[in-house]
Amino acid sequence: MTDAILSGASAPAAVTTSAIRGSRKIYSAPAAHPDIRVPFREISLTESSGEPPLLVQDTSGPFTDPGVSIDLTAGLPQARAAWIAGRGFEGVAPRAVKPEDNGGATGARLVPACPAQRPVLRARDGQMVTQLEFARAGIITEEMIYIAHRENAGRQAMAAGAGDRRADGEDFGAEIPTFITPEFVRSEVARGRAVIPANINHPELEPTIIGRNFLVKINANIGNSAVVSTAAEEVEKLVWAVRWGADTVMDLSTGRNIHNIRSWIMRNSPVPIGTVPIYQALEKVGGDPAKLDFDVFADTLIEQAEQGVDYFTIHAGVRLPYVPLTANRVTGIVSRGGSIMARWCLSHHRESFLYERFDEICDIMRRYDVSFSLGDGLRPGSIADANDAAQFAELETLGELTKIAWDKGCQVMIEGPGHVPMHKIKANMDKQLKACGEAPFYTLGPLTTDIAPGYDHITSAIGAAMIGWFGTAMLCYVTPKEHLGLPNRDDVKTGVITYKLAAHAADLAKGHPTAQLRDDALSRARFDFRWEDQFNLSLDPDTACAFHDETMPKDAHKVAHFCSMCGPKFCSMKITQDLRAEVAAMGDNERQALEQAAAGMKVKSAEFTAGGGQIYVETGVAPGE
């Protein structure tokens, strides 16, 4: 593994580069657009398998491309620069950085800003700027073309005979097409059912789409706090998170140097970056929520929009009258932004300025195409508080705000809970779809029990997989450190892989046409004892290989037709391979006799009998072939 090195005291020092085990990065262009280079990860299989490589979406950016030399001070290549330039936005003088933007850090405590310079752009008066505005006007942007090609990973293989798995799933009203066309992307964005978070000041972005008719996406949170963490750690966490598959990253930093750390993150992020601007606004007023006002908030929006942040969490649904609804909760208000705004409302005995001046917030965000992530400030923080009056009152308000933002031309997604027992999850999805006009749902978990701190990536993966199946478009990860401490690099990886598997389980259950290709390829590798292929097709090839090597470290073991679990004599896979050969060698009469016996057995369920007979009809292939 090579490292990209940057000298400098508390600035980013090194990030993880190199290709992922068994994979190589390739670029592919849509037929009609040779200039649009979409990255994919190609997982090669051993030659003996006779199988083609498997193509998967690749969120890792240039960091996994050995052909790109990474220089964090210069920032990433600007894939979108030409597209954005073609839209004729106004170059503006950047807002001057103020001492409070970095929490007053000075001297040795001040992290230097990323030296990479980008022009600061803004829409002119009356000019279309957001993907939603273009979509409504019938214009297909380069981002839409890019995304359509990206989402079609695997669909070529499907067309080549692997089959369309849509009929196999239960999609709860989603409408996933066989192929994704740029026009389909446009139409989904136009009707607000998908968002493309893509600030015009983030030219390094490799665009992605969040909507329930596309692959389920995941978000990883990073960010320092007043207690621990440095800029170097945060940039490496970003690179590390996208390496393992984070589709977007939220920078939840608080404390000092928040502006300058963000400059490193923005200039080096291939994925959309989200923030919660109220955090920085609160820093600017010395940490007292009562001192917040619209002006400091608006100033912060502009500051971050100019830096290129792609989506903002805005807790405009926390209204004054809802605050008393939380008073009897077991865990009150657990959202930081929600509690800050509740504090403000009660201190002033006034309606939230985020709610009252929401249209002005839209006007600011629209000019840079910053997408809304309407925050669920009143989400339940415990099983006891799930689906309560406060939570659903806010959700209704988020629906009201969605329509305002849409009218203003802004893209919107909606944040969701939280802590919810399994039997109350579907109601969340159903209510969100109804209240918010099918705007994409973006949920944290939900955690399905409160009793496993240290394992909340798992308590929440259960809920995340389920709500993803029901229609949630993006799942915000939870790490093992949730409720206990700040995640480190290992926790970030564990969180990302856990959520990738939850999102994939959701794609399978929805009947995504091609999701199962990877399961099938891995299962065939497993059955054939192609250990290297099994490792490389997995979400985390390094861990899969390391676990195997713990008990069977030798190279010869990687071609062994057994593993340490059962040893050679007890290997069911080995026995079955032999059986399969025998069934194939049976005479037709014998095999048919057995089939008839199976079909004729006293089975009580007519359903089963139909299924039992059907298998041969469907495949048209005799057993053993």
Place this chain on the structure above:
Amino acid sequence: MTDAILSGASAPAAVTTSAIRGSRKIYSAPAAHPDIRVPFREISLTESSGEPPLLVQDTSGPFTDPGVSIDLTAGLPQARAAWIAGRGFEGVAPRAVKPEDNGGATGARLVPACPAQRPVLRARDGQMVTQLEFARAGIITEEMIYIAHRENAGRQAMAAGAGDRRADGEDFGAEIPTFITPEFVRSEVARGRAVIPANINHPELEPTIIGRNFLVKINANIGNSAVVSTAAEEVEKLVWAVRWGADTVMDLSTGRNIHNIRSWIMRNSPVPIGTVPIYQALEKVGGDPAKLDFDVFADTLIEQAEQGVDYFTIHAGVRLPYVPLTANRVTGIVSRGGSIMARWCLSHHRESFLYERFDEICDIMRRYDVSFSLGDGLRPGSIADANDAAQFAELETLGELTKIAWDKGCQVMIEGPGHVPMHKIKANMDKQLKACGEAPFYTLGPLTTDIAPGYDHITSAIGAAMIGWFGTAMLCYVTPKEHLGLPNRDDVKTGVITYKLAAHAADLAKGHPTAQLRDDALSRARFDFRWEDQFNLSLDPDTACAFHDETMPKDAHKVAHFCSMCGPKFCSMKITQDLRAEVAAMGDNERQALEQAAAGMKVKSAEFTAGGGQIYVETGVAPGE
């Protein structure tokens, strides 16, 4: 942590003892039965909380009781001995141990047997012996009384005002009573809807029950293989697994010393032990499935029944005509027992001797009250093979065998898959209930995707939580090493905790009347910054504390009103506590005005409006009180 020491070369050396962090073991007796001592774990909360200790089921046996001195050579105290003695079974001369019972191991390679001696008991001709027989005869056994008391953990707190949560869940037709009476236990066993695996030769057992109207149980697999692991490791894995909450343990050993290792496990297990006798039978015939016959199998059943094994996995549903149904599968037959029997059937071109002579197997197992765990030898090993004809054909046969076993007086549970995508899970539960007359379902996961080796405890916890919610009575754990290698001690713990949380999520969703008490207690501790209480109420207090200490190691931090995630200024919990005080301090008029405002807001859903109004009606408590 003290250790129980035993000298001896490859025999067990030391196991983990000592109480679990923040808990103490207590014993409690049902009112009418002062002689029946049921263990519980009492989690004490800090005095300032004003809350009573929380009582939970305790599977860990005497190992966590500082008052019991552990001597592995003597075995555990025999809680059931007097009950069994009262039933007048016949003492028989034990079957002589043969060299092949230990795979021919001799000299230094032979693990010595556990020296603890127990009389070998067997039912006399015509004598009632199984819990099912007693139950049908209207007899409430001591085991049933013990179990009723054990399952009522927490129900006292409920009666004292914590409320019955049954109406809050969705139980899919389960019938969980407010209180568990011994008579209820009897009736559930009598109708075959629950099993009490309790061999009359396992006097050390602390009985438990497996059925969908009781708490969802989990099983941990241990066992050496021909490749690695020693007796010492296996006994420690047993003790370690029950420490963290395994309700039963399966010993899946293959290879040498299988008989003697089992003797250590049986004499030192407080939980039911299950095995797969075909594994040992195969060892006895030199590893060639074709050489198996009924006699060597029956001999193995008697050998293991005499040792005290509580339940046997018997793959009698793998019938000759079903074998060709697996030929086109992506992963064929993945059950070891299933592949062995399929191999036997094809080699001899004969119907399985397990199926043909199932009644004789029942006769043997009945005499010791060994419960059936009817194995799913044709379970799917990949997403592609889920819910296929082979799997469901076998399930129908398991239903047929269930009725035979019940007629013979044997207790039965049914094993289930495997690898199943989320949308196909419920069909498994529904078919099992129907085909097998509501006999308890005991599932491995299921794994909801194939693409995450190294994380299959999580891919399967998703499926396990869901199928547990739908009605599965026991969940067989999967560790992170699944598909890759033999689990070590850490993997066993990770697997157990992961499945405890999945089982608990299922209990919550089913509306178990008291499951949420623990979530609520932990969430209150979290909200009150009672860090020690939060750790101790969690499933794994050691890890929760260690994670917290990584960033905030000092003792003072354990009373801090914030954590390293947000730091003091951004702590939503702290802010909410202040808010709550303010709402409480509001005048009645002001509060009512806000409430009316919230109620009067333009909300589209009548359902929500009703809920919003209801919160005060239900609690009868003004906000902030």
